[in-house]
Amino acid sequence: MGKKTYDDHDLEYIKRVLAEPQDITGNKMVAEFEEKFAERIGSKYAVAVCNGMCGLHTLLAAAGVGPAVEVIVDPIVQFGALAVLYNNGVPIFADVDPATHNMDPASFAARITPDTKAAVITHLWGLPAEVAQIRAEADKHGVIVVEDCAHAILAEHKDKKVGAWGHAGMFSFQASKHLSTGDGGMLTLSDEGLLQEVRSLMNWGAAPDRMAYNFRMPGIVAAVGLAQLERIDDYVQQDVDNAQLYHQAIEGCDWLVPQALPSYSTHSQHIFTLAFHGEKQGIDYEEFKRVSREEGAGLGFGYTQRTWKEAQIVAAYQFPTFSVPVAYGKGCPSRCPHYAKQLPYRDGYCPNAEDLMPRLCLRGLSSGTRDDIARGADGLRHAIERVS
Numbered sequence: 001m002g003k004k005t006y007d008d009h010d011l012e013y014i015k016r017v018l019a020e021p022q023d024i025t026g027n028k029m030v031a032e033f034e035e036k037f038a039e040r041i042g043s044k045y046a047v048a049v050c051n052g053m054c055g056l057h058t059l060l061a062a063a064g065v066g067p068a069v070e071v072i073v074d075p076i077v078q079f080g081a082l083a084v085l086y087n088n089g090v091p092i093f094a095d096v097d098p099a100t101h102n103m104d105p106a107s108f109a110a111r112i113t114p115d116t117k118a119a120v121i122t123h124l125w126g127l128p129a130e131v132a133q134i135r136a137e138a139d140k141h142g143v144i145v146v147e148d149c150a151h152a153i154l155a156e157h158k159d160k161k162v163g164a165w166g167h168a169g170m171f172s173f174q175a176s177k178h179l180s181t182g183d184g185g186m187l188t189l190s191d192e193g194l195l196q197e198v199r200s201l202m203n204w205g206a207a208p209d210r211m212a213y214n215f216r217m218p219g220i221v222a223a224v225g226l227a228q229l230e231r232i233d234d235y236v237q238q239d240v241d242n243a244q245l246y247h248q249a250i251e252g253c254d255w256l257v258p259q260a261l262p263s264y265s266t267h268s269q270h271i272f273t274l275a276f277h278g279e280k281q282g283i284d285y286e287e288f289k290r291v292s293r294e295e296g297a298g299l300g301f302g303y304t305q306r307t308w309k310e311a312q313i314v315a316a317y318q319f320p321t322f323s324v325p326v327a328y329g330k331g332c333p334s335r336c337p338h339y340a341k342q343l344p345y346r347d348g349y350c351p352n353a354e355d356l357m358p359r360l361c362l363r364g365l366s367s368g369t370r371d372d373i374a375r376g377a378d379g380l381r382h383a384i385e386r387v388s
């Protein structure tokens with residue numbers, strides 16, 4: 001059985017939407033989903049969107065990001081940095097803590113300049129970033145903090161859920177996520193001004209005098225979201241339990257290092273992640289990858305920046321989108337008349353991220369069945385025995 005269940009309960013909600021007049025000015029089910037979601041996360045407001053990326057795009061536009069505006073982002077995943085490019089802003093990458101894979105608050109503080117307007121902080125793989133410390137530093141400089149919570153629904157940092165720490169948070173309901181509507185997303189907000197901007201930007205019909213976007217969530221999608229929200233605790237708990245199977249598989253192995261979990265955080269375990277350090281004990285990484293595949297360990301190596309060649313798994317800014325850059329080759333930020341500084345995307349810019357990136361061994365947990373995951377964990381145990 002698949003771990004996410006869609007049944008008559010979801011259909012009942014969908015039927016309620018179809019029974020209402022179809023109207024873009026505000027579907028009742030969307031409003032209900034927003035209200036319940038905000039309640040679950042502990043944020044003041046929530047706004048449903050058509051997916052996570054359009055949510056990040058809108059939040060940064062609402063925060064005033066544009067040409068020559070710097071936004072601090074993560075170097076492991078590209079989502080935050082891409083949303084900055086959509087707005088013609090300048091992604092400035094902060095380095096990570098190699099133990100947690102999340103943004104290092106000291107590197108964040110060091111990257112703030114008078115041109116910094118916002119930051120996108122990812123709670124990587126489901127582990128909350130040091131968002132309390134980052135928010136406190138950001139507030140000193142008037143920097144708007146957007147949390148990327150795509151992996152981390154219900155995860156807590158210091159007794160508060162992610163999505164309630166920043167000025168805003170973004171959740172993705174894409175197919176592989178804990179809560180899935182196929183595609184979809186939710187923004188959580190604590191700031192009234194930002195809320196008004198977001199509402200006006202994401203519905204062009206409501207703001208025809210602006211260059212707004214049509215990023216609304218349809219009522220039918222909200223119906224599924226609302227039904228799935230009632231099951232989200234079970235889904236997250238299943239991933240937390242499944243992660244234990246992988247933790248057990250690496251017991252006694254000191255060259256595969258899981259993310260460190262601070263005592264004041266909970267992990268939602270969207271992706272179970274290890275860093276390979278076997279070379280220090282003479283274990284060949286390519287051999288480990290080959291044996292892991294043979295044993296069906298279910299691991300992926302590297303993240304989105306592996307689409308080139310697996311042998312070249314690089315930090316976000318070393319990928320062609322930013323380093324060449326192929327996306328906005330003629331304009332901002334690479335050849336922006338408004339931005340007088342040199343783009344800092346040289347090798348060695350975020351040394352911890354560059355070192356960590358090619359070591360990453362990932363197992364997505366939110367779409368597999370318990371049996372698949374148990375088989376994968378067994379496969380990993382066998383692979384470790386064979387190469388040790």
Ligand SMILES: Cc1ncc(COP(=O)(O)O)c(C=O)c1O
Pocket residue numbers: 051052053054077079080122148150151171172173174183184185
């Ligand atoms: C960390 C992170 N941020 C943002 C996104 C984008 O979300 P969506 O696919 O809903 O656009 C994803 C999706 O995979 C993600 O993993």
